Structure formats: structure tokens, C-alpha cells
Amino acid sequence: MDTIFSSASSSQKSAIKVVRVSGSETKKIPKIFSFKPTQPRVASLRKIYDQNHNIIDNALVIYFPGPNTVTGEDVIEFHIHGSIVIEKKIYDVLTQLKGFRIAARGEFTKRAFLNGILDLTQAEGLNDLINSETENQHTISMSQYEGVLSKKVYSWRDEVIWLLSKLEALIDFSDEELPAELEQIFNSKVLKILKEMKKSMRYSNYAERIKNGFVITILGRPNVGKSSLINYLSNKSVAIVTDEAGTTRDIIEVIMDFEGFPVILNDTAGIRNTKSEVEKIGIKRALKKAELSDIILILSDNEDFAYPELNSTCKKILVHTKSDLKMLPNKGIYNISVKDDIGIDKLIKAIVSHLESLAPKENALLTRKRHVEAIQRSINALNDMHKFDLNINPEIASENLRIVAREIGSITNIIDVEEILDDIFSSFCIGK
């Protein structure tokens, strides 16, 4: 296997850059760059030279002998001055050598996975951690990187393997019946796994939203102040605000951070009866968007909050706009004014508190489509299994349990499908 190298920091100019080398040829690095070998795991200042003995940089070098390293292989880190010229000179030396090549996206982490340093969910957690931009993204990705999801998956797998071993015994001694108490334990274990899996499926939507943003849609009649609100919240003019009804037609989307929650806020066309075909399409889109949202903010500058055409069970927050002109004393309605800055903080609090209420009580979240699909197939197999009598059809039960073991195993470990692995690791940044 080639020894790989790459910058582990951003490609921008910076005070310091880290260039990482990993693989069996790493040991040769001191000789290649003409510096005295360093003690393992001790940061040492070294002048590094190219083949013509021209100095490249005075850099901090750290050597990590495998297998207890980030990749499981021998690793060297150069902490160089953050110039692209220095980086390039190092690359130039290495690319000319046999057995060395520049790393592909995520290749360091892929090696960590292949060497058993991380399992797949941890590798994915690491990628999410690097990409995290809000508090909640950080919390979830950190716990996935630390192995919270893996632990949950392993516990299911252990249970399934235990069940399988009991079943195999039953099949081998086919003239015997499963003892009644064992059958009971068997069924209750299956039910317990099913219940836990269904729970994690319910929470998977939350995990997806934490990653990609909760969807909040502003809905209301024309001219109630929808665009003014989104502009106010996003602090820039993204939507056109006018006295003219029907100005906003397409959906305008702004991504924001509401106290640690990533949010995609949508401004929409005012809902009314119209002859304009373009506006009609806008209205249709607005309703559709609202129906797929986590929260709908229904805005009105009078008391008209009813939308019989809206087909949605999601959380609705009623907002009375232009409260600088008149307040609505009704309970449960948020009075705001973007003109005089009334009630906006309270409205944001209400939104955040609803988002908080959606949070699962555990951190073992299914954060990827492939996790969700594997658990769904496991649930289907377990449900299937329940339709048959264990004593009459132990083979069917066993076959289904095997499916479950395989499916949940795939969440943490895919070893034989290169294509899926490439798909997972190619979303990493270079140098990771």
C-alpha cells in the first residue's frame, strides 16, 4: 500500500500548516529530507531540505510510530510555515519517490477504518464534526465520533447473535421444542430490539434536520409583512418589500442559526385568490413548502389566521404583525413589529423552545440515510419473523435474524463493498 501525504489544514494562507504523511515508507522521511530522526511522539524542530540540499523550511516534526496513530500506520506530521511554496516543495520531493503519492479525499480516515481505529459511524461522525457549524451539530457529531451510535448498534448485534445461537441449537435438535421460558425470553428480546429500533427511526428526522437545518416557513396573506420579517431576521435584504400585494412569488430561502439550531427560513408568496398564473404557482409552492416544514409561522396584520387549504399537522405559531400600529390581545398569538422591534425576541424564543422539544433524549442518532435504511430493513425482518411460530418455523426466524445481523453490521462495518466505502469517504475534505 502506498504511503500517502497531504496537507491536513486548509489550503488558505495561514501561520502554520500541517502536512501529514502516513504509511510504511514514513520511516524514510528523515533521510529523504536530510534531517536527524526525531524521538517518537516528541515535537522537534528540524531544518528540512530538498534533494539538492536547499533548505525548504525550519519546521516542527512529530513522528508517530504505528499502530496507535490516527491511521493505524506510521505517521509523520510536519508543522510548517503556512506558505503554499513550502507545501509545494515538500510535495515535489515526495511525488518523485516510489511508493509515495498524494492522498485522496478522506483517505487517512479510510485507512483508520480499515485498520480498526474507527468504525464507519465514527468516521462519519468525524466528517460531520469537521463540518459542524452550530452547537447542536457539534454535540451530535462529537458523540457519534466518540462511538455512541456504534455502541447502540453493537448492543443490538450482540442480542441478535445471542438469539441466533439459541435458534441454531433448536434447529440442530429439531425433535425438541424450545423450552417455554426460553421462548418467552426470545420474544421479549425481539420486541425490545424492535421497540428501540422504532424509537431511533423516529429520531432520525431530527438528526437529518440538525445536519441540514430545520425548515420554517412564513405563511400569510399578501402584504402582512412576511418579507419584512425574513429581512429583519436575516439582517439583509433578501426579499423585496413593497406596499404592492403579490411581490414575492418564488420561495426565498435563508439559512440561519437560531441559538444553536440550524434553520432554513422560507419566505413565500401571499395566499389569496388570484388570476395571475405565476402567482398561482407561487401560492401552490408556498402551501407545499409549509406542509413539509417543521414549523409554520402564520402571519397576519388582522385576525385572519385560518388557512383551510393548508394540509399540515406540524407546529404552527400565530404571529400578529405591525403591532406598532395595533396590538392583538389574544392569548397564544405573538405580537411583533419589525418597524419598532417589538416581540421578535419572544418569537425566536418560541421557535427555539419548539425545536428543543423535538430533541431526542439520547444521542445515538441515525444520521445517515444508509443507517435509516439498514434499520428499516431490520425492522421489516423482525416483523416478518413474528408472523411465524418459532417452534414450527425456526428456519424462517433464523433467516430473518441473519438479515438483521447483516443489516446492523453494515452500519458500523462494510468491509467488502468498495463502492460504498468510496462513496462514504469521498465526501471528506482532502487531508482527512
Ligand SMILES: Nc1nc2c(ncn2[C@@H]2O[C@H](COP(=O)(O)OP(=O)(O)O)[C@@H](O)[C@H]2O)c(=O)[nH]1
Ligand atoms: N407599520 C408597519 N408596517 C410594516 C411592518 N412590517 C411590514 N410593514 C409594511 O407592510 C408592507 C408589506 O410588507 P411585506 O414585507 O412586503 O409583506 P409581504 O407581502 O407579506 O411580504 C410594507 O409596506 C412594509 O413596509 C411593521 O412591523 N410595521
Ligand SMILES: [Mg+2]
Ligand atoms: Mg413578500
